[in-house]
Amino acid sequence: MEQTRVLFVCLGNICRSPTAHGIFLRLVEEEGLAERILVDSAGTHAYHIGEPPDRRAQEAARKRGFELNSLRARRAVEEDFERFDYVLAMDRSNFEHLRAICPTHAEHKLRLFLTYAPDLGVDEVPDPYYGGTAGFERVLDIIEEAARGLLSEIRRERGI
Ligand code: 4NP
Numbered sequence: 001m002e003q004t005r006v007l008f009v010c011l012g013n014i015c016r017s018p019t020a021h022g023i024f025l026r027l028v029e030e031e032g033l034a035e036r037i038l039v040d041s042a043g044t045h046a047y048h049i050g051e052p053p054d055r056r057a058q059e060a061a062r063k064r065g066f067e068l069n070s071l072r073a074r075r076a077v078e079e080d081f082e083r084f085d086y087v088l089a090m091d092r093s094n095f096e097h098l099r100a101i102c103p104t105h106a107e108h109k110l111r112l113f114l115t116y117a118p119d120l121g122v123d124e125v126p127d128p129y130y131g132g133t134a135g136f137e138r139v140l141d142i143i144e145e146a147a148r149g150l151l152s153e154i155r156r157e158r159g160i
Contacts, residue, residue: 004158005038006150007080008113009098010090013043013073016125016139017090018053019061020113022068023140024147031151036160040084042076044097049073054129060136064144081106086154088113091124116149117142 006024010016021041028037043049052058053068061068078101081087087102087110089095095112102110114123125142128135154160 001036002158003036003038004086004154004160005084006040006086006088006154007076007084008039008041008088008090009044009076009094010041010125011043011045011094011127012048012054012129013041013075014048014051014054015057015128015136016143017041017043018068018071018073019057019066019139020088020090020125020143020147021071022061022066023143024150026066027147027151033160037154041071042074042080044076044094046075049075056133056136057128057139060133060140064140077101078103081109085109086111086150088150091127113146113150114142116153117146118149120145 008017008020018041021039025039028034051073053071058068081102087098089098089112098110112123125139128139
């Protein structure tokens with residue numbers, strides 16, 4: 001059975017991308033697709049490698065029923081473009097960092113995550129790291145919407 005592999009990428013891999021990882025994985029599991037779709041996340045920078053998600057991101061997610069505490073930060077590497085089918089950047093800066101390590105033959109795999117939430121009217125998930133709790137709520141709202149859009153697009157594109 002062919003597996004579809006999805007990688008979410010932000011800067012630190014402790015706020016936005018683990019949130020997307022946890023929420024998207026839940027949707028995948030709810031639709032009975034855990035064996036068909038593999039989910040992971042990574043960061044463009046090395047600051048937080050090996051750390052669990054930011055405590056504020058974990059708390060905000062937990063209030064909505066998503067548990068992120070088993071995730072650990074890692075850095076995105078060129079090889080990720082061989083392994084994953086969808087490499088999804090949270091913002092334009094993440095996108096540019098990824099483009100710099102993306103082999104030419106894999107450029108079609110790299111997209112802004114909010115491509116999958118066209119109705120939101122924004123194309124970047126705002127970095128909540130230096131802000132307050134409202135920023136983490138906004139991140140969750142945006143990611144919940146885009147995760148639904150992404151899953152329906154993958155189901156359509158892959159016929160699953
Ligand atoms: P993330 O947030 O990219 O959503 O994980 C950040 C995490 C850490 C830093 C910046 C953003 N930092 O500067 O350490």
